Amino acid sequence: MSVSDENLAELFEQYKDEVRETIGTLDNELVAIEQDPSSSETIFSLFRHMHSLKGSSKMFNVDNIAGIAHRLEDLMSMIDKNNAILTKHPKIIDLLFKGNDIFRDIIAKLEDDISYTTMTADHAAFVGEIQAQIEKINRRDSQLVDSARKLVEDLEAFLPSMEETEVEHLKKDIQELNNGLAIVTLEEEGANQIRFNYNGADLTDDVRAMENMLAKFKDGKAGPEDGRAFVASADHLYNSLADVATEDAMSLIAELGDGLSLFSERGLEMDQMMVEFFAAMLQELKEKFHVEVETPAVKASGPSKSQASAKEPQVKTIRVDEAKIDLFLDSVGKLITKSEILNHLQFSFRQAGIDTGLLRDFSTVSRTISNDIVNLQRSIMEVRQVEMNNILKKFPRLVRDISHKIGKEAEMVITGERVPIDKSLLDDVEQAMVHIVRNAVDHGLEKPEEREAAGKPRRGTVNISVTPEEASIFIEVADDGRGLNLEKIKSKAVERGVLAEEQLPSLSDKDAAMLIFNSGLSTKDQATDLSGRGVGMDVVMTNLKKWNGDVLVDNHPGRGLSVGLRLPVTNTLLTKEAIMLRVGSSTFCLPLEFVNEIVTVPGDAVHHHKDGAVFRHRDMVISVIDLKGLLGLADDEDLAAAADIPLDGEEGLKSGVKENAIFIILRGKTDSRQSIRADEILGQQKIVIKEFELETFRKLPYFNGLTLLGDGRVVLILDSEKLLDS
């Protein structure tokens, strides 16, 4: 009758998640307590988290976390009783931060090595550090006791010269003070034998007997007669004390007596709980005797380590493996393709002149299936969503660490923690945000003195807000620092060869601000250990683009900078609306999100230069990307037409040769004025994107995947970004 192995292994994953979450919360609470060390609410919460951490870690035999949390709990409990400690010993906060980092490290290592549960030398050293801190606080208290005692002695020496009544009065006071200080004599016999005396009664034998029996219980070697003997010893101790104890000690002893009767009344066995209970009781009694003795560490009788760490498949868990959801999504993807087959069949039936009643039924069914599949896909997408808090909770700590390191004062304000985001986006979004937030503190915020001189509060603010939008979420990181110095950025860009001098006049402020994400310019802080990843901003931005994310910069010189990220709520990578187009004899598809506009232009309005073709549309000159040339496509019709084109400069018009031409104006990161020419638009449909599995295909320059059409044909998907860069 114990928790079976696989259940424990399954719960172990949950335990680790819980610890991770606690670590995030602790970080934020520590930042808060640093700003307001007197907040008793935060102090209690810190205590409570250490306590829970200890409790659940003990349960899973993660001794290192349990041990450290236990000590930190002791420390927090002292602070909980006396808030002033934190103000007197501000170093404690650093200690707590360090502890949290150790927890984080242990949880990370547990991922790879499930036996990483014992105290290392480093852990032990840290526990020593906490212990030293606790002693330091206690020393203050004992100094108080010492000076009180000194006062008593001085008064006693002074007594003979006083009036009788005053003497009596004072004597009484002194007696009370003595009692309050729990004056207890402690005498040593030999080198290592400590005796316990209380107001003249020698309690050593009782205490020793009880200790010995507790040790036996701990080792599991005790029988029922030991239990009886223990109760007898405790009883004896109680009786001996009852005769001599002062009032405050009596209440403790009364409690011990109550405890004994309660235990026998409720039929509690001499199990680990009893051992702990009496160990605590003894410890308290000893403290009354002013003898420092370490509380015996009671070895957990819970499930053994090998059980907790068994790597077994988690068959019964309701936590769903991300890979399984992906597998499920994959099946949904296949279903979408199947429903496109239905659409295709419907089209063929109509062509073949099938009975309209039958066709109507068929199309109703086909539409219903298609809707159901879309709903299915949507709900499974929602399963993948997690709250933004997963990322956000680490930022207060990050801002604190950076600002401390570089001598700035910064406050972090976060709103929108509960906004959902697709789990697969988390890592990339987090990386991007770390960069942006780091930049905000490092470059954006001014030093306190500089801020004061500018009439701003000494402490700068970094504001992260997450706002849900219809199909996307908007994450904004805004600081109230100095903003960007665009002139400096521009000259640096030229200096580093990112831009040519002559490009500067036509550069908009918006584009200039975007230069901060250019790898050639944002090198300054990449070597710092603050992000710990060493990934450049350009890589981060590329990753975000992968998810169809958008980056916006809003610069207010002297007042601050705001960087916005707009991301799709769900991972829309897998299915997309796309248009199908024919170029020459080939069919391609292009996701709708890359299409700005589809225009039909009279053949004679297209101007062919030697560098390519352009046409005019709504007062804009749109250039034409030579898709056929890029892809090496050629069809006879086209080649023949090309032969007619007189390629002689701006006057090289090709007129009247061809009917209207179709151009797809592409949507790009800037106000794109580029288009591709299609010979025919075949339609619009939902496609399921398959990434290339073969390395050879991944090297294809202008495609990013393929899709299966309803009629079974395989079609390549055009990559608009790469085309625009061509």
Added chain:
Amino acid sequence: MPLGSGQTVLIVDDSPVMRQMLYKMFEREGFRVVGQAADGEEALSLFELHKPNLTTLDIVMPKIRGTEVLEQLMAKYPDSCIIMASSVSDARTVMHCLKIGARQYIIKPYDEGKVMAAVKKALAI
């Protein structure tokens, strides 16, 4: 033979993993877990709602501490069967809880054997 025969249980602990662990133990033994509370406030309202046959009560929790929850419950429902399940092992707290009416007190870490032994005794009283 499972211990519980449909008796209702309320689990109170601020740690989800602890609640899950207790939940599994009780369900396996034929009890019916009717509620799980993550703090003292929730514990009180779920107790009012379900009037469970048995309650396991953690101590260090947000909002209202377990000891206070115990006091309030004992004042209103002196016959309720409450088992303290906490990692608070200090003598005073243990004694205080037992004194005001907790039937049993188990200290973390516990296993199924220990929990069920305490349950057996608590229900027998």
